Amino acid sequence: MSILLQSPTPDLQSSKNFYLRLGFRQATANPLILTDGKVFIEINPDHYARAGIKLFRESWKPEIQKLQEFTAVTAMENGYLLSDPSGVWIYLMEFVAPTELVTDDKSFSVLGNFAGLSLETTDIQKSKELYEALGFTISGGSLDHGYISLENHGFTISLMKPLSCPHLFFNPSMTYFNGAGNIKVIEKIRKLNIPIAEEITHFNNNRLVDNIIIRDPGGFGFFIFSD
Numbered sequence: 001m002s003i004l005l006q007s008p009t010p011d012l013q014s015s016k017n018f019y020l021r022l023g024f025r026q027a028t029a030n031p032l033i034l035t036d037g038k039v040f041i042e043i044n045p046d047h048y049a050r051a052g053i054k055l056f057r058e059s060w061k062p063e064i065q066k067l068q069e070f071t072a073v074t075a076m077e078n079g080y081l082l083s084d085p086s087g088v089w090i091y092l093m094e095f096v097a098p099t100e101l102v103t104d105d106k107s108f109s110v111l112g113n114f115a116g117l118s119l120e121t122t123d124i125q126k127s128k129e130l131y132e133a134l135g136f137t138i139s140g141g142s143l144d145h146g147y148i149s150l151e152n153h154g155f156t157i158s159l160m161k162p163l164s165c166p167h168l169f170f171n172p173s174m175t176y177f178n179g180a181g182n183i184k185v186i187e188k189i190r191k192l193n194i195p196i197a198e199e200i201t202h203f204n205n206n207r208l209v210d211n212i213i214i215r216d217p218g219g220f221g222f223f224i225f226s227d
Contacts, residue, residue, distance in 0.1 A: 116156030170221030
């Protein structure tokens, strides 16, 4: 199975420029797919496109009956469409991905260390079971701690309980963890004149902006966090 993210856009060139400024590299031109070495994201100008996850495999028919226990499943050309309780759209594509989605050892963009996708869900148990039906397995966290991380082929999705994140939350959001080096990452983002959706000081006692949130032109979120 191959995995990439999809970001809709009202302006293909604007979205492309956003990612290139951040150090992403173009993997394919049509469809436009960019990568930071650890994650691939398709920029889709189709007005029917929505922010979400695309999973590629020869057939999803064995999973469909189980998935219908969680949510409505819409058949479409070359695959299926569904959503988890976070509202994020999941595209199950029954063909080979447009490019070979081979990741590098490290992210090479300005954003730093890619840590996966974060979703805030109204029903973390149901979301967990849905992603398990898609082949993901628990890799960290617990319901008691308010979040669960699931992994599939090296791609991590973290599910957050409602009312557990004291900052803006755009579903879905890519997450980058940079430790103490996050201050320098934030400085680089400012120098690139990338608009910042929120400056976060909640997690330290000195009112220092050590975490930020940005969005691409299609609304896809990015958590640029220290940890």
